[in-house]
Amino acid sequence: xxxxxxxxxxxxxxxxxxxxxxxxxxxxxxxxxxxxxxxxxxxxxxxxxxxxxxxxxxxxxxxxxxxxxxxxxxxxxxxxxxxxxxxxxxxxxxxxxxxxxxxxxxxxxxxxxxxxxxxxxxxxxxxxxxxxxxxxxxxxxxxxxxxxxxxxxxxxxxxxxxxxxxxxxxxxxxxxxxxxxxxxxxxxxxxxxxxxxxxxxxxxxxxxxxxxxxxxxxxxxxxxxxxxxxxxxxxxxxxxxxxxxxxxxxxxxxxxxxxxxxxxxxxxxxxxxxxxxxxxxxxxxxxxxxxxxxxxxxxxxxxxxxxxxxxxxxxxxxxxxxxxxxxxxxxxxxxxxxxxxxxxxxxxxxxxxxxxxxxxxxxxxxxxxxxxxxxxxxxxxxxxxxxxxxxxxxxxxxxxxxxxxxxxxxxxxxxxxxxxxxxxxx
Amino acid sequence: xxxxxxxxxxxxxxxxxxxxxxxxxxxxxxxxxxxxxxxxxxxxxxxxxxxxxxxxxxxxxxxxxxxxxxxxxxxxxxxxxxxxxxxxxxxxxxxxxxxxxxxxxxxxxxxxxxxxxxxxxxxxxxxxxxxxxxxxxxxxxxxxxxxxxxxxxxxxxxxxxxxxxxxxxxxxxxxxxxxxxxxxxxxxxxxxxxxxxxxxxxxxxxxxxxxxxxxxxxxxxxxxxxxxxxxxxxxxxxxxxxxxxxxxxxxxxxxxxxxxxxxxxxxxxxxxxxxxxxxxxxxxxxxxxxxxxxxxxxxxxxxxx
Numbered sequence: 135x136x137x138x139x140x141x142x143x144x145x146x147x148x149x150x151x152x153x154x155x156x157x158x159x160x161x162x163x164x165x166x167x168x169x170x171x172x173x174x175x176x177x178x179x180x181x182x183x184x185x186x187x188x189x190x191x192x193x194x195x196x197x198x199x200x201x202x203x204x205x206x207x208x209x210x211x212x213x214x215x216x217x218x219x220x221x222x223x224x225x226x227x228x229x230x231x232x233x234x235x236x237x238x239x240x241x242x243x244x245x246x247x248x249x250x251x252x253x254x255x256x257x258x259x260x261x262x263x264x265x266x267x268x269x270x271x272x273x274x275x276x277x278x279x280x281x282x283x284x285x286x287x288x289x290x291x292x293x294x295x296x297x298x299x300x301x302x303x304x305x306x307x308x309x310x311x312x313x314x315x316x317x318x319x320x321x322x323x324x325x326x327x328x329x330x331x332x333x334x335x336x337x338x339x340x341x342x343x344x345x346x347x348x349x350x351x352x353x354x355x356x357x358x359x360x361x362x363x364x365x366x367x368x369x370x371x372x373x374x375x376x377x378x379x380x381x382x383x384x385x386x387x388x389x390x391x392x393x394x395x396x397x398x399x400x401x402x403x404x405x406x407x408x409x410x411x412x413x414x415x416x417x418x419x420x421x422x423x424x425x426x427x428x429x430x431x432x433x434x435x436x437x438x439x440x441x442x443x444x445x446x447x448x449x450x451x452x453x454x455x456x457x458x459x460x461x462x463x464x465x466x467x468x469x470x471x472x473x474x475x476x477x478x479x480x481x482x483x484x485x486x487x488x489x490x491x492x493x494x495x496x497x498x499x500x501x502x503x504x505x506x507x508x509x510x511x512x513x514x515x516x517x518x519x520x521x522x523x524x525x526x527x528x529x530x531x532x533x534x535x536x537x538x539x540x541x542x543x544x545x546x547x548x549x550x551x552x553x554x555x556x557x558x559x560x
Numbered sequence: 561x562x563x564x565x566x567x568x569x570x571x572x573x574x575x576x577x578x579x580x581x582x583x584x585x586x587x588x589x590x591x592x593x594x595x596x597x598x599x600x601x602x603x604x605x606x607x608x609x610x611x612x613x614x615x616x617x618x619x620x621x622x623x624x625x626x627x628x629x630x631x632x633x634x635x636x637x638x639x640x641x642x643x644x645x646x647x648x649x650x651x652x653x654x655x656x657x658x659x660x661x662x663x664x665x666x667x668x669x670x671x672x673x674x675x676x677x678x679x680x681x682x683x684x685x686x687x688x689x690x691x692x693x694x695x696x697x698x699x700x701x702x703x704x705x706x707x708x709x710x711x712x713x714x715x716x717x718x719x720x721x722x723x724x725x726x727x728x729x730x731x732x733x734x735x736x737x738x739x740x741x742x743x744x745x746x747x748x749x750x751x752x753x754x755x756x757x758x759x760x761x762x763x764x765x766x767x768x769x770x771x772x773x774x775x776x777x778x779x780x781x782x783x784x785x786x787x788x789x790x791x792x793x794x795x796x797x798x799x800x801x802x803x804x805x806x807x808x809x810x811x812x813x814x815x816x817x818x819x820x821x822x823x824x825x826x827x828x829x830x831x832x833x834x835x836x837x838x839x840x841x842x843x844x845x846x847x848x849x850x851x852x853x854x855x856x857x858x859x860x861x862x863x864x865x
Contacts, residue, residue, distance in 0.1 A: 206786040213790050252784040260794050340793045349790040524780045 139172045140425040147422065148465055158466060159411045162418035169425035184420040187295045187383035188288075192416065193408050194386030195285055198363055199245035200407035201390075201397055205356040206349045208237070212253040214346035216261075221338030223263055223331035224324060227271065230254055231323075234272045235279025235316060240367065243280035243287050243514040244412070247273060251521045260340050261333045265527050267537070271323060273518045274538055275316065277506035278545070280514070281498050282312045284382060285370065288416070288513070289471045289501045293494050294382070296475045300374040301382060307495050311552040315545045322541065355397045362393040412513060416468055423472045436480035447485045451553045454478070455496035459546055462504025463535065467512040470501055492557040499549040507538030566680065567710065570594045571643035575701035581653050585612055585630055588643045588666045597639035598668065608634060608668060622655025624729050627688075629681050631667040640676055641668040644684075646698055646706065657729070662698060663688055682725030687713055723829060724822035726858065727843045727851025733758045736765065736810030740776075743768055743809050753854050754840035757813045762848045766813030769839050776812065819844050822851070829853055 143165035150161045202208075211233050219225035230250070237246040254272055258265040280287035284294040284301040294304055350356060366389025369376075373385060394404040443450065454474075461470055474497055482490040505512040509519045509531040522529050571592045578584040589609045592598055598608065611632035615621070622628040643666040650660030665684045669677040688694040693713065700706050733756045734743055747755055747770065754769040775783075782788060818838040820828060822845055832838045833855050843851035 204786060209786060209790065252781040255779075255781040256785065256791070256794075260791070340791075343792045345790050345792060347790075349787060351787040521781070521784075 140169050140422070143168050144422055144426065147419075147469070157411075159415040159418070162415050162422065162469075166418035166421035169422055184417045185292070185295055185383075187380060188292050188416060189413055190383035190387040191285065191291045191295070192288070192413055194366075194383065194388075194390040195242045195245050196408045196412075197390035197404055198359075198366070198386075198393060199241045199249065201355065201359050201393055201399070202241075202363070203249040204352060205359070206351040207356060208249040209253045210346055210349035211237075212250065212257055213341075213344050213349050216257055216341050217344055217346055221261060221333055221341035223261055223333040224328050226257065226261065226333075226341075227263065227268055227327075227331055228320060228324075230257070230268070230272055231275035231320070234276040235282075238276040238279035239282040239286045242285055243276045243512070244517060246280075247276050247514045248517050248521070250276070251518060255522075255525055255527070257341075261337050263333065264330055265525075266522065266529055267327065267330065269518060269522055269527065270529065270534055270537055271327070273515055274319065274506050274541055276514060277502055277512065278312060278316055278319070281502035282308050285386065287498075287502065288468050289505070290498050291382070292468070292471045293475060293498055295380060296479075297490065297494055298380050299491065299494065301370045302372065302374070303491075304498075305371070307491075308498065311495075311499060311549050314552070315548050318544055318548065319541050322544070358397045359393050362389060362396055365389065366393070416472075419466075419469045419472045422469070423476065426473070436477055436484055439481055440484045447487050448558055450481070450485070451492040451496040451557055452550055454493050455500040455549055455553060456546065458497055458500030459504035459542070462501045462511055463508045465511065467501050467505040467508075470505075471497070474501075492553060496549070496553055499545075503542045503545045503549065507535045507542045509534045566640055566642040567644060567707065568595050569703050569707045571641070572703040572706050573643070573645040574703060574706060575648065576645070577647075577649050578651060581616070581628075581651060582613065584645060584647075584651060584664065585609065585616065585666070588630070588645055588664065592641050592643040592666065592668065595641045595643070597637055597641040597670075601634075601636050601638040603634060603636060608632070612666070612668075620654055620656070622653035622661055624655050624657040624659060626650065626659055626662050627685060628653045628655065628661040628664045629667060629684075630664065631669065631677060633669050633671060635671050637668055637670040639670065640680070642666070642680055644706075646700075648698060648701075663694070678721055678725070682721055685725065721826040722822065723820050723824040723841070723843045723853060724851065726826070726829070727822075727853050728857055729851050732852075733762075733764075733849065734768075734809045735759075736808060736813075738809040740773075740807045740809060740812055741805055743812075744773060747773070752840075753856070754817075754852075756817070756840075756842055756849055756852070757809050758849055764817065764819060764842055764844070764847075764849050766810075766815045767817040767840065767842070768809060768813050771839070772812060772814060776807075817842055821845070826858075830858060833858060 147158070147161050147165045150156060150158060212230060215229035215233060216226045219229055234246055234250055237250065250272065251269065254269060255265055257263075258268045277287070281290060282305065284291050284299070284304045290304060293299070294301075366386060369385050369389070370382060374382075377385065391404065394401075443453075458470065458474060465473075478490065478493055478497065481487075482493075487493075505515070509515050509529060515534070519529050519531075519534075571588075571594070573587060573591055576584075576587060578587060586609060589605060589612060592608075593605050611634055612630050615632045616630055621630045645664040645666075647662045647664070650662045651664075653661040653664075655661060663684070665681065667677045667680055687710075688697075693709070697706055697709055700709070732746060732750060732752065734746065736757055736759075738757075743755060746752070747768075752770075754767050756764050757766045757768065758764050817840070818832050818836065819842045820832070822843055824841075824843070829841055832841055833853075839854060841853040842849055843853060
């Protein structure tokens with residue numbers, strides 16, 4: 135009965151979040167409450183999977199992102215690069231995609247897209263570029279850039295923190311497949327979308343007459359923020375050897391708070407910068423998945439995978455890559471990650487694997503590639519759809535998926551080849 | 561405090577037919593020169609007339625429905641002085657509703673306590689909301705009799721100021737099917753910060769604010785930018801306004817309006833306007849819209865008295 139309730143809650147949540155019709159956070163919270171109320175196990179045990187380190191990391195990137203965004207730095211990057219490219223459509227869009235990717239790697243994909251979308255729409259309107267494809271391309275690249283680092287996407291930092299993987303390890307492993315996928319994507323976009331990105335001389339003039347230096351609206355705060363943010367990043371990258379692993383969330387939140395205080399923010403406005411809805415969503419999803427674990431469903435699935443594969447771990451990374459990519463198109467990415475992590479742990483134990491990391495890289499790449507073409511599957515894309523719709527650019531979920539499918543498919547091929555060459559065929 | 565105690569028989573005017581409002585103001589200031597507050601302060605009559613005329617020039621004091629409240633704050637005045645004129649032949653006062661006035665109440669207030677003057681205004685309006693009393697007093701041409709009627713009415717001016725005392729009428733409203741360009745023209749010509757949308761029974765359904773109209777010309781993404789000064793050549797507003805120009809009031813209105821009853825206190829009104837940031841308060845009698853109050857109304861009637 136208990137497992138039945140948990141499964142019903144999880145399925146309802148999956149269907150609702152995939153439809154994008156209503157806010158998924160209250161649905162997840164209601165589901166979590168039901169699972170706890172009808173729990174066959176003691177309530178508090180379901181709260182254990184909620185990793186405070188992840189919560190701190192989410193808070194940290196949100197606070198730092200918002201402090202920086204308030205200074206107008208995102209607008210500056212966008213307009214300055216557009217001017218540098220002399221308003222050339224293809225080069226400007228390329229610059230916007232690279233900015234989205236780099237910013238995502240440092241500040242996470244959802245945070246980046248929320249602040250980059252408005253200025254992207256502005257630039258697309260000024261240059262008379264097709265707004266919806268430009269936004270979609272930016273979202274694909276933001277997702278890709280996010281998978282590059284530990285803080286780049288919720289998927290990565292949940293995985294990294296769950297399995298004690300450091301920032302540097304993720305960066306070192308992902309830089310090759312991610313930059314390769316990004317380069318191929320860029321070439322494909324130039325070939326197939328180049329014609330639609332031609333800009334008239336008049337519209338280029340608008341960009342050439344812009345004044346990027348005026349985009350920075352709060353120089354004082356930007357100057358005050360740069361040093362603590364840089365130090366936080368350095369500590370995140372190299373600090374695991376000083377502080378020990380698994381403390382990235384604490385480091386990031388500490389850095390965010392110090393940045394906030396140095397920028398003369400009081401604690402209440404700082405906490406207002408946190409999107410508590412995302413935090414509550416994460417917590418609720420953890421409880422739902424905790425319910426599945428307690429209900430013995432997950433161990434059962436783990437056992438099934440073990441038997442089906444005949445105990446051969448070799449091909450598991452590729453199976454995880456393709457499986458999660460497919461699932462990520464339909465299932466909310468945070469939820470999918472929360473579900474996959476304990477399952478992978480169970481599998482690692484069952485397979486008696488000493489190095490589970492290839493599977494984790496496959497998980498990160500798979501969810502990123504599948505999620506990047508799902509409009510409602512990731513928080514970042516959902517924010518994109520919402521903001522675009524408010525500005526009369528209604529992006530259809532199927533068109534978004536269809537448009538990104540070739541990119542995701544090629545990305546999957548590259549990721550599979552990389553995994554095969556590096557870990558399977560060694 | 562009884563209203564009649566603020567007025568002397570000499571400061572009442574009736575049975576006169578001034579050529580225009582300036583002549584009437586001159587007559588009223590002249591009649592009030594014998595009031596104790598003016599007499600004891602020793603302020604020259606010309607200075608008082610100057611202040612009243614200046615105030616009238618800066619803002620017409622014809623409040624509508626046949627009433628006018630010319631007033632001025634006179635430094636050094638020893639107390640409040642009130643004069644009244646009852647005009648059998650209504651005078652064109654250039655009031656907001658263009659209705660000629662027949663009851664004019666002049667109030668001269670000292671620097672301090674301007675709300676006392678507002679209470680007097682409120683009391684006069686409330687007193688003459690009794691239509692029979694109003695008709696009777698307008699028939700009388702003897703000042704002593706008028707004074708006695710006011711005395712007998714026993715109106716007290718020590719009453720709290722309520723929404724009905726300061727609300728603006730006449731009322732301007734639009735229907736759901738009013739084209740948006742008409743709404744814009746109406747708001748611009750009347751300098752209104754908001755306009756109610758009512759149904760056929762006069763019940764308020766929503767309102768359209770100036771901010772909402774600007775939003776039509778301001779794309780949503782722009783409100784999310786931290787600044788726009790870096791763009792020198794781009795004005796999408798015309799395009800956005802054009803796209804919305806065929807909208808109807810019902811499509812643009814919002815339902816986040818503030819409605820209060822006619823007996824809402826001044827404190828409630830100021831709280832709603834300042835703390836809750838409502839651009840306009842709609843005063844209802846039952847469900848029917850009977851008046852509007854905005855920050856300008858409060859500033860004009862209380863702070864800037």
